[in-house]
Amino acid sequence: MTASNGAAIDAVADLAGQCSTDIPASARAMATLSLFDWCVVALAGTGQPVSRIIRDLVLDEGGRPTASVIGAARKVPPRAAALANGTISHALDYDDTHFAHVGHPSVAILPAALALAEDRDASAAALRDAFLLGAEASIRIGMVLGREHYERGFHQTATAGAFGATVAAGRVIGLAPAQMRSALSIVSTRASGLKSQFGTMGKPYNAGIAASNGVEAALLAERGFISCDDGLGAAQGFLATHAATAADWPAVGGFLFEDIKHKFHACCHGAHAMIEALQKLMTQRAIAPDAVASIVVRVSPRWLKVCDIKAPRSGLEIKFSYAYLAAMVLSGIDTAADHSYADAACDSAALRRLSQRVTVVGDAHISDTETEVALTLPDGLRVTGRHDLSVRHAPEVIANGLRRKARALLGDERAEAIWTSIAGIDARSARDLAALLRG
Numbered sequence: 001m002t003a004s005n006g007a008a009i010d011a012v013a014d015l016a017g018q019c020s021t022d023i024p025a026s027a028r029a030m031a032t033l034s035l036f037d038w039c040v041v042a043l044a045g046t047g048q049p050v051s052r053i054i055r056d057l058v059l060d061e062g063g064r065p066t067a068s069v070i071g072a073a074r075k076v077p078p079r080a081a082a083l084a085n086g087t088i089s090h091a092l093d094y095d096d097t098h099f100a101h102v103g104h105p106s107v108a109i110l111p112a113a114l115a116l117a118e119d120r121d122a123s124a125a126a127l128r129d130a131f132l133l134g135a136e137a138s139i140r141i142g143m144v145l146g147r148e149h150y151e152r153g154f155h156q157t158a159t160a161g162a163f164g165a166t167v168a169a170g171r172v173i174g175l176a177p178a179q180m181r182s183a184l185s186i187v188s189t190r191a192s193g194l195k196s197q198f199g200t201m202g203k204p205y206n207a208g209i210a211a212s213n214g215v216e217a218a219l220l221a222e223r224g225f226i227s228c229d230d231g232l233g234a235a236q237g238f239l240a241t242h243a244a245t246a247a248d249w250p251a252v253g254g255f256l257f258e259d260i261k262h263k264f265h266a267c268c269h270g271a272h273a274m275i276e277a278l279q280k281l282m283t284q285r286a287i288a289p290d291a292v293a294s295i296v297v298r299v300s301p302r303w304l305k306v307c308d309i310k311a312p313r314s315g316l317e318i319k320f321s322y323a324y325l326a327a328m329v330l331s332g333i334d335t336a337a338d339h340s341y342a343d344a345a346c347d348s349a350a351l352r353r354l355s356q357r358v359t360v361v362g363d364a365h366i367s368d369t370e371t372e373v374a375l376t377l378p379d380g381l382r383v384t385g386r387h388d389l390s391v392r393h394a395p396e397v398i399a400n401g402l403r404r405k406a407r408a409l410l411g412d413e414r415a416e417a418i419w420t421s422i423a424g425i426d427a428r429s430a431r432d433l434a435a436l437l438r439g
Helices: 007-016 025-044 049-061 078-089 105-120 124-151 158-173 177-188 202-222 238-242 267-284 299-306 322-330 341-349 349-355 395-410 411-423 430-437
Strands: 294-299 360-364 370-376 382-388
Touching: 007 124, 007 158, 007 177, 025 105, 025 124, 025 158, 025 395, 025 411, 025 430, 049 078, 049 202, 049 360, 078 105, 078 202, 105 124, 105 158, 105 202, 105 430, 124 158, 124 238, 124 299, 158 177, 158 202, 177 202, 267 294, 267 322, 267 382, 267 411, 294 322, 299 360, 322 341, 322 349, 322 360, 322 370, 360 370, 411 430
Parallel strands: 294 360
Antiparallel strands: 294 370, 370 382
16 A cells, blocks of 8 residues: 555545554553653643743633643633643653654644543543544654655654644544545645754644644534545645655554653653663763763764754753763763753753763664764773663553653652543543643
8 A cells, every 4th residue: 555646545544433442452551651641741841931832822812711721720722722732741852752753642642632532521531542543643654754754854743743633633523534534634734843943942832733733624624624635645745745755554463653662861762772871881880970081872863963962052952962961961960850951051061071072973774763872981991882762661661660750750649640540541531631731
């Protein structure tokens, strides 16, 4: 099934209409963990400047108050809530990533599904299934768009994510198959997002745009809005204009979503393998920061346009700086704590001095999920390490890690209250979950 001959939109529509009984329990379990993690990072990000700006915007605009905004007591229309909540939940850049297309599914898709699920009083279980199917669609569309789409500067979270958000939103409101096709074609002319925004408020805003676009497209299709028959795969459609060569639709037997990776460091996921490799070296032997003569970091070349800001000017840019992040690890600074990424860290003479000893090398033989590091000490001794994020961990290991992360970000009481609520998702409504997020 090739993406370029119009089969993609049929495949996405079929996925959107998949019977709930056909969804694997293992995929649903991972979606539940991502839902918990999304709630945690969203709440932890409510005080960020970008969160206050976007929240104030949608509250000032007002409208029909049916959907919750993270950190606010008042409600707004679903499209506005999706815009705000997508942005807020990506404010810390602490949410999950899928490396098959290098995108953040939860922040683009959950806000769209939640806004309409709350508006229509859907069950929390239906919300979760809509999110899972939307996330799966975004991953597969992202793979069809391919590496070249990302390398040209498009942010897959916002582009492929907008299609996933549309699937989730349309699923929640019960779009018929023909309406779902219309919604996907509508969003094809709305999907947008650029990597040039990385390191600024524009990056989390990209996630909000995707969520909002998904809600808008689904609601327009529900009202009978007429779009082209295939805005995704047709000539001059999204694939033709945004991918030089569209790949084949992925042939998979299960759910790719099950390979989702959750963050345990509050920075770009492309730097996590480096952090893990350096931390392992630091536990194996005592290495004083001043005792490091040089650091060589070998990564997939695709990350050089993402995580290689040499001289960050803000805490947001530090999250995309291999050099500064390596200096932080070697200096014993907690990369899991968001307060470690304060703007003042850019002015640290010690971090700057150590970061200047870091050389980042793109190596085509290294996968997107791997990093190799080599430290040279003053006596010439060279120590090396590597880490690969693609290793799949048991669900209970992931759950324990996410609960530790939640307690660190929100405190024990609130973290466990959210865990308990999400664990009982089959007995709850979407409105119950939305209430957890309001101020």
